[in-house]
Amino acid sequence: MSIITEPTTTPATDLRARWAELLQEQPTLRIRNAAQALGVTELELLVLGVGKSVVRLRPEFAAILGQLESLGPLMALTRNDDVVHERHGIYLNASLDKGPVGLFVGRDIDLRIFWGSWAHAFAVTEDGPKGPRRSLQFFAHDGSAIHKVYLTEKSHADAYDGLVASFTHEVQSEKVVVTARKPRTPEMPDTAVDVSGLREAWLGLKDTHDFHMLLGRFRVSRTQALRLAPEGGHAVRVGGKALRQVLSSAAERALPIMVFVGNPGMIQIHTGAVKNVVDARGWFNVLDPEFNLHVREEAITESWIVRKPTVDGMVTALECYDTNGDQIVQVFGARKPGIPELTEWRNLAAEVENAWRP
Secondary structure (H helix, E strand, O other): OOOOOOOEOOOHHHHHHHHHHHHHHOOOOOHHHHHHHHOOOHHHHHHHHEOOOEEEEOOOHHHHHHOHHHHOOEEEEEEOOOEEEEEEEOOOOEEOOOOOEEEEEOOOOEEEEEHHHEEEEEEEEEEEOOEEEEEEEEEEOOOOEEEEEEEOOOOOHHHHHHHHHHHEOOOOOOOOOEOOOOOOOOOOOHHHOOHHHHHHHHHOOOOHHHHHHHHHHHOOOHHHHHHOOOOOOOEEEEOOOHHHHHHHHHHHHOOOEEEEEEEOOEEEEEEEOOOOEEEEOOEEEEEOOOEEEEEOHHHOOEEEEEEEEEOOEEEEEEEEEOOOOOEEEEEEEOOOOOOOOOHHHHHHHHHHHHHOOO
């Protein structure tokens, strides 16, 4: 996706013509890939359908999401440039209006929502292999997709229609303003970091969620913190195929895991076993009935086995990063607060570490 340097609007007539020409050449091209090819954002293409296949909704995000449970079983999709996470289930146990972070904490749909990135909402009808495919789609200020909610054969279509009618925006316009994503803060030199303080704080962690505050306190990026981690195996760099090894081994052993995928506005989590791990169309995939994961494996430029102390004992993760240092997927052993990490997961993480040891 292109990052626009100034607030922009794209002439709709010209863009529509260019998109139509591109679709003639590549009729199965997805809208996200078409946007990349045309040098615009997905949002700028989507709004061309307003008044036809797209309905602009009022940006009342918490209120909209608060009604999702009434729609019954749905498919939740969250992605970044390199990983797509799809999970079927019902949106349960919402907490949406208590600060900058919203939650769904269900057995199937498990989300962490960061409202500061949310800017636009739409109801979308697309042609699908089994007929019209209907969804709710949410976008960031920079035009990137944050989260999409798709109806399934088991969904309550009447409730969806009522939701769309309730939140339809009074202005149905193709115009949209796309603003720049904030520039990345450059890493300061490792020599300027309080490494001893960072390591001491790491060893003093009580909860994995506190790691983000640790990064801010010492003004380091995630990958910089991993490079400077305490000795003793708290962060061990492994190879780019480590994710493949973890998912394949977990499937073979029926080992329940947690798979986190996110973007600036959302983190989506799968907890449970994975079974059908396959390569397809240049992507590495999990293709299970209730959970799909699609990974552009060549985008993984750094992978780390990371260990953080908590009140429940050490917690181990595989963390994968792209060339910009952005985390694109993270895997843990399945666990809940108050319960120690699975021994089988620790053993698998150690196997991965040893497989990539020089």
